[in-house]
Amino acid sequence: MDALVAAVTVFVLAIFVGFEIITKVPPTLHTPLMSGSNAISGITLIGAVISTRVDNDALATVLAVAAVAFAMINVVGGYLVTHRMLGMFKRKG
Amino acid sequence: MNTFLIDEAWVNLAYIVASVMFVLGLKGMAHPRTAVRGNLISAWGMLLAVVVTLLAEGLSYQWILVGALAGALVGAVVAVRVKMTQMPEMVALLNGFGGLASVLVAGTAFMITREPDVPMTVATGLSGLIGAVTFTGSLVAWGKLAGVIPGRQLGFRGLKAFNALLGLGVLGCVAWLTADPSSTAAYWIIVPASCVLGVTLTIPIGGADMPVVIALLNSYSGIAAAATGFVLMNNVLIIAGSLVGASGIILSQIMCKAMNRSLSHVLFGSLGPSAGGPSADQVYGGKVKSAGPEEVAMLFDTARRVLIVPGYGLAVSQAQHTVRDLTNLLEARGVKVEFGIHPVAGRMPGHMNVLLAEADIPYDRLKEMDEVNSEISQVDVCLVVGANDVVNPVARTDPQSPIAGMPIIDADKAHTVVVVKRSLSPGFAGIPNPLFAADNCLMMFGDGKKALVDLVAALKES
Numbered sequence: 001m002d003a004l005v006a007a008v009t010v011f012v013l014a015i016f017v018g019f020e021i022i023t024k025v026p027p028t029l030h031t032p033l034m035s036g037s038n039a040i041s042g043i044t045l046i047g048a049v050i051s052t053r054v055d056n057d058a059l060a061t062v063l064a065v066a067a068v069a070f071a072m073i074n075v076v077g078g079y080l081v082t083h084r085m086l087g088m089f090k091r092k093g
Numbered sequence: 094m095n096t097f098l099i100d101e102a103w104v105n106l107a108y109i110v111a112s113v114m115f116v117l118g119l120k121g122m123a124h125p126r127t128a129v130r131g132n133l134i135s136a137w138g139m140l141l142a143v144v145v146t147l148l149a150e151g152l153s154y155q156w157i158l159v160g161a162l163a164g165a166l167v168g169a170v171v172a173v174r175v176k177m178t179q180m181p182e183m184v185a186l187l188n189g190f191g192g193l194a195s196v197l198v199a200g201t202a203f204m205i206t207r208e209p210d211v212p213m214t215v216a217t218g219l220s221g222l223i224g225a226v227t228f229t230g231s232l233v234a235w236g237k238l239a240g241v242i243p244g245r246q247l248g249f250r251g252l253k254a255f256n257a258l259l260g261l262g263v264l265g266c267v268a269w270l271t272a273d274p275s276s277t278a279a280y281w282i283i284v285p286a287s288c289v290l291g292v293t294l295t296i297p298i299g300g301a302d303m304p305v306v307i308a309l310l311n312s313y314s315g316i317a318a319a320a321t322g323f324v325l326m327n328n329v330l331i332i333a334g335s336l337v338g339a340s341g342i343i344l345s346q347i348m349c350k351a352m353n354r355s356l357s358h359v360l361f362g363s364l365g366p367s368a369g370g371p372s373a374d375q376v377y378g379g380k381v382k383s384a385g386p387e388e389v390a391m392l393f394d395t396a397r398r399v400l401i402v403p404g405y406g407l408a409v410s411q412a413q414h415t416v417r418d419l420t421n422l423l424e425a426r427g428v429k430v431e432f433g434i435h436p437v438a439g440r441m442p443g444h445m446n447v448l449l450a451e452a453d454i455p456y457d458r459l460k461e462m463d464e465v466n467s468e469i470s471q472v473d474v475c476l477v478v479g480a481n482d483v484v485n486p487v488a489r490t491d492p493q494s495p496i497a498g499m500p501i502i503d504a505d506k507a508h509t510v511v512v513v514k515r516s517l518s519p520g521f522a523g524i525p526n527p528l529f530a531a532d533n534c535l536m537m538f539g540d541g542k543k544a545l546v547d548l549v550a551a552l553k554e555s
Contacts, residue, residue, distance in 0.1 A: 014339075017336070018335055018336040018338065027434065030344060030446070034308070037337040040315075041317075042194070043330055049147060050095055050152070053151050055151060060201050067198045068157055077169070081175060083132055086128045087129065
């Protein structure tokens with residue numbers, strides 16, 4: 001139960017931190033913000049990695065490998081496309 | 094559940110460092126100057142979190158490699174090839190994959206844990222629910238954006254009741270799972286039922302509301318990741334997921350405010366055909382003035398200050414580069430050119446800004462709605478390209494209108510307005526726009542890009 005309370009604490013505080021920093025993002029960057037946060041939500045990748053175990057049965061292995069692949073699409077696709085987009089934003093020059 | 098090759102304290106410390114890097118990365122998004130670095134910090138944080146996770150004992154590295162290579166390849170190819178006009182579709186798909194990954198991770202973790210406790214089971218059920226709704230909801234959103242599914246509101250009588258029953262049923266399954274954590278079957282009922290729910294919740298939402306829906310699904314994908322964090326009791330998942338969840342919620346609120354609608358109205362209300370309101374014939378009858386490129390070029394010849402208001406039509410006709418040419422031409426003649434960006438112009442938050450950035454238009458020329466409205470009376474020519482509802486003065490004047498009270502760009506208050514548009518067809522709100530019939534308005538009918546190419550040519554000749 002202690003672990004759960006600690007996790008809920010982290011959850012609530014992280015949401016507040018999220019609200020504080022995201023409200024400062026200007027509308028110009030809202031699209032890169034979304035693709036960048038897509039990449040961050042690819043953090044499920046570490047959950048997928050940790051579930052890909054040698055002692056898994058066949059079904060669990062298939063599910064875990066699929067999870068790794070989809071999370072990886074988010075991580076790689078998200079960060080790359082965000083980088084590509086942000087590189088286009090230029091000042092007058 | 095897992096033991097690590099190094100002391101687990103180090104792993105958890107690395108996770109905290111990674112979480113801080115995500116926060117710093119998002120903080121960098123506060124300004125275009127710092128955003129590139131922010132994104133890189135966030136990416137390094139991700140790498141750190143993954144690398145320490147690989148130190149867990151008993152992992153099947155060859156299978157991880159298979160999945161990672163496949164995902165990285167697909168992700169990289171898509172990220173490099175996607176057109177900027179297709180960013181809404183891309184983000185919708187990424188949202189969906191994030192949700193699906195959460196479903197799979199929670200399901201796998203649940204299967205391989207011998208004696209799951211209550212918090213884990215509840216989290217697994219919720220992860221399956223939110224993840225699956227995100228997955229199919231995003232696929233529907235993608236289909237609507239890509240034109241695979243009709244963009245209008247679809248549905249049948251009793252859809253709301255159906256959704257309510259299905260939603261309750263799924264929550265019942267979560268309760269069942271909690272009461273009897275050994276019932277893996279319950280999880281595999283929750284997932285397909287939630288998949289159906291994702292479709293039936295998204296399909297009645299019309300194309301104009303897509304910015305809200307994408308932002309909301311973005312939030313869901315984060316919340317699903319956070320729920321998966323509760324399944325694995327892993328802080329970095331919880332923190333990263335919450336950050337994304339908060340981000341999506343804020344964006345959907347901004348979009349709702351920009352349409353003067355509540356979130357629940359977007360999700361569950363239906364924008365019926367406007368009853369009453371004047372018909373297109375009453376509004377336009379004989380009052381619409383159409384102009385050719387030469388005529389419009391003459392207007393620009395005498396203008397000192399020009400405001401360009403882009404809408405979704407700009408993206409459809411890929412006119413952003415031609416707009417840039419026009420801007421450069423006008424600026425070379427000493428005209429001040431600015432862009433007025435409505436928050437819901439386009440199909441996702443910030444869509445127009447990315448398109449114009451792609452065409453090398455400096456971001457400091459892109460002004461927000463409030464800023465342009467305060468100076469709009471000094472604008473000589475306001476050029477509206479492929480926008481409709483966001484410049485419809487009815488929002489200010491007619492309290493009965495479906496868009497009443499929606500903040501708009503007051504294009505009608507500029508000295509002269511030129512509207513580039515295919516036809517007089519209504520926008521998503523389905524109502525005629527009196528701006529097009531206003532005394533100070535000229536319509537330039539045609540495809541956005543072609544009309545602007547003609548205009549640039551005419552300007553060069555004059």
